Amino acid sequence: MDGSGDRDSKKRKSSWRKDPVAVREDILAVATQEFAAHGLSGANINEIAEKTSTSKRMIYYYFGDKEGLYCKVLEGVYASLRNSEDRLDVEGLEPVAALRRLVEATFDAHANAPHFIRLVMIENIHNADYLRKSRIVPKLNRSIIEKLDDVCTRGKAAGKFRQGVDPLQLHWLISSFSFYNVSNRATFSASFGASLYTKKTQAILKARATDMVLSTVVIGHVPTTWDAPAG
Incomplete structure (x- = not known):
């Protein structure tokens, strides 16, 4: 034996000791991609360890077990989405402009985070059993409802705005357009072609989804995007 395995082991231990926070973040980043691609049952801890130059033992040291790592991944993707929403300055905008910005930003945030969509779909397969264990996600999700309530x-x-508008129901409506656009991209494209997923058509769909939400909420709003050519 040439001792390369021992050297690799010493190198990993050195990195853990020098920057354990960075190692933990690296594990979470790789695990996010693995769980999104293969699900909870299909993801392989040994592969995550190999891709992060750590070890299965070290992953369990940080996260307890595979399910613990999966829960932290879920919390991480929810936190990332909510943080992007929290950075939106809508308090200084008049209500219609504020709602428009929230709808457009939600559409873009979902389109730019397909791993989040896949993980939510996977967690729905598990009937949200792991999400219910989290004390963090419910607090994170309250922020967008509070923003919409304001x-x-x-x-x-x-x-x-119409008096019957409810922030939680409004969040459901906005999320529906944004989520479906990503979650069903593969099957929709296989069935009808990929014409809806060009940069130009995605911009049109975002504008039309925004128009439909505003038509539901804003008194007297007249949608204009449907008068424009579809492509």
Whole structure:
């Protein structure tokens, strides 16, 4: 034996000791891709360890077990999405403009995070059993409802929003357009072709989804995007 295995082991231990936070983040980044690609049952801890130059033992040291790692991955992708929403400055906008920005930003955030969509789909297969174990995700999800509640309250007070508009139901509606656009891309493209997924057509779909939400919420809103050519 040439001792290369021993040298690799010493190198890994050195990196753990020098920057354990970076190692942990690296494990989570790789695990996110693995769980999104293969699901909870299909993801392989040994492969995650190999791709992060750590070890199965070290992964379990940080996360307890495979399910513990999966739960942390779920919390991470939810945190990333909610953080992007939290950075949106809608408090300074008038209500209609604020709602428009939220719808457009949600559409873009989902389109740019296919791993988030896949993980949510996987977790639905598990009936949200692991999501329910998290104390973090419910707190994270409250932020978008609070943001929509503020916009809705201001919109109703200004006489611009319908009085029956509910923030949670509105979040469901906005998420539906944004989520489906990504979750069913493969099957939709296989059935009808990929014409809806060009950069130009995605921009049109975002504008039309925004128009439909505003038509539901904003008194007197007249959609205009449907008068434009489809492509």
